[in-house]
Amino acid sequence: MKIKIHRGAREVGGSCVEISGKLSTILVDLGLPLDFNREETTESYLPDSVRSLFHHSGKSITGVLLSHPHLDHYGLAGELPPDTPVYCGRASWDLMKATVQFSLNNYSLPEVRHFNDREKFKLGEFTITPYLMDHSAFDSYSFLISGRAVNVFYSGDFRGHGRKSRLLAKLPDLLPEIDALLMEGTLVGNRNEEIQSSESDLEDEFVKVIDQTQGITLVTTASQNIDRLVTIFRAAKRCNRLFVIDFYTAEILDILKQYGKLPNAEWPRIRVCYPRFLARQFEKNGNENILNRHRKNGIRWTRINEKKQKIVMLVRPGFIADIKRFLDLDNAVWIYSMWLGYFERSSSLRKLKSFFLEQGVNYKYLHTSGHARITDLKEFVRKVSPKKIIPIHSFHPEQYHEFFDNVQMVENGEEIEISS
Template sequence: MKITVHRGAEEIGGNTIELQSGESRILLDYGAPLPKIDPETNKTVYPTPEQIVLNIPGLYEDGTKPLDGIVISHNHGDHFGGLIPKPVNPAVPVYMTAAMEELIRLVGRIPRDATELKATVKHYRKGVPFTVGAFKLTPYLMDHSAPEAFAFLIEAEGKRLVYTGDYRKHGNKRAAFQQFLEADLGPLDLLITEGTQAANLSGPSEHQVLRDIESLVSGREGTVYVMCSGQDLDVITSLSEIAQAHGRWLAVDGYIMMVLEILKSLVRRESGVELQIPGIGDAHIKVLETPATLKLSRRPEYAEIFARMKTHLVTWDWVRENHKKLIIPVRTWSQYWVGDNIRDLAGAVLVYSMWDGYKEEVSFHDTLEFFKSRGLPEFPVHASGHAYFSAVMELVENKKPRHIIPVHTEHPENFAWAFGRDRVHPLKNGGSYTL
């Protein structure tokens, strides 16, 4: 079996890993590179479509045999973003969960990032093995900052390997990491693992984030703005719990409410399980009439959820009257509706709960500057979406793979140091390893 890491071998993000067994070839993720900071100008440089698209034989309609499939581990752009700028060959099925497809389409329908997913999508489900070409894959739910993220046990030619996707053990789904450790995967020939945090042995957990934000909310007379991803359900769930415990309202936009409701209904439909996340029916949650809310409310595919959401909608007058008792998640561009409609920011604070690297990006910088220029103190409170190295070591110790390929990392040498040079095979982008 030949493993080629087209992208993500030497950097964080952009994962694109090809597996080949005989004539059969599949891709694990097809990610876009993350934006980079130009050290000269200190400005953010976004990858161009030409830089995102990879010319892998059989990926596009190029006259060669189509790939047998692309398997997406989770709906973060650095794992699926390659699908967006140029549609892949429709003869190549793209495997993801129903929730991932819905969320990718939802984000594409918010105008500022308007992007349409054009692909032959097939769905896989947690724990249910499926076959792509010569490969049998079994998806295992992992703890990550995406709503759903999966690792795969992959079997072919009598060999067994694991691709972790992105994972951690310190989030709200830490039980998933534990279950993955407890799962008997048999003897493993190869582990392809992410190593984003390979230079940090440990760090804060989501539980600590909750406690830190709670200490900022307690006794405060003013809005607590929290800059976070609208799909970071661990943070949104923590904010909901804090709001409820401290007699506050969590005021989200229609996009966040939509993410919560889409996930709840898909998980309920697929497994009969009621997800423990906030949503419609929680009296302490209000929906703001932001531009994203209005845009999504006009889409016929969301009419049913919007009809149910109606009782949670509040006017800007209500927001101004109650601003001392609100917790409001914000993102880039949110400063426009805050500035236009709320105005009074007395007593407010800003919590920054995202990856530090984003702060350099122009759009993030502008949003942070808005709050700063209005006198809001800023508190960085964040748990990484990725496993600290102690958790990577725990996984390796538990699964005892014969060989290891680190990906999604700037510190492959830490793997060689921790697990031995004979066992660890760091690659360059485009490089291959034969198992």
């Protein structure tokens, strides 16, 4: 079995790995780099080696596995040659479709087939076993890829401190002897200093801040970070406050309703708000039906202001005009609950922060990473005991040596042979 990392050997984001045997070639993930520019075409972000694999190699791709619904893992799937079989989880697929449908960008998606947690399936000469993982994206998978007595394990993005941490704890017992472990290391290196408390500890932190706040509690987080929405909902409930979400978040939770007991807009402690900027964007995209669908659970801005001491509300940069017009921000708090690095990348987030600071709103940062802590990576490696570890999805692959034995660094485009 041969492994070639097309992208991801020395960076977080844009991962793509080729695994090939005598008869079959598969790709695992095909993502956009994190720093992609929305003005550019997605095609321009294909690694050259992938472009030539598609168009000049004469190889046909037996199948593509998409690990989870973060754009840095699937954002280039629309560039695959037509009729390439693509596989992902069911809820993953629903979230990918929602992102493409509701965004103003020109992403596209191929047709896909679905796999189920821990159900083996064949892809050419390979047998694939997906394992559901704990990550900040809902429905994230790792993959065991087996062929001719060789076992390769691709970790995907994962962590051990979220609301599904038991998945990581029991995974090593389910695996055979692993010849090569392609393991993410987002937190290897300079991001090791990030706050890495568990989601349930984070919930307690939210409760403390909300309890000390006399005015409205405003929170900025990603609408598809479902673990975090659960954390905020639970904290709001413990503080006897309503959780106000925008209609886009309501739609995401509605889509996922069939996959588990998650908060949704029909619940009595949740209300849906209608920021004008977001509503206009949805109308422009022809998605008015989404606005209408959640009206029955709606709350007016004037009502939010009247009940501000009893509300925890999600806000995003596009909401500033409505906040200015309708909300009294006296004694309010704004909790930022995402990676701090987004401030460097997003001028609209910086604008939101300056706006709140100018208004004298109390600023708090409450977040925990979607990626595995070094201690969890070490524990996972100790239990799995792979013959070799290949760094991926890390800005500091050279630092893996400090934590693990048997590390083999592979450069982008370099092909290595794995044997049993």
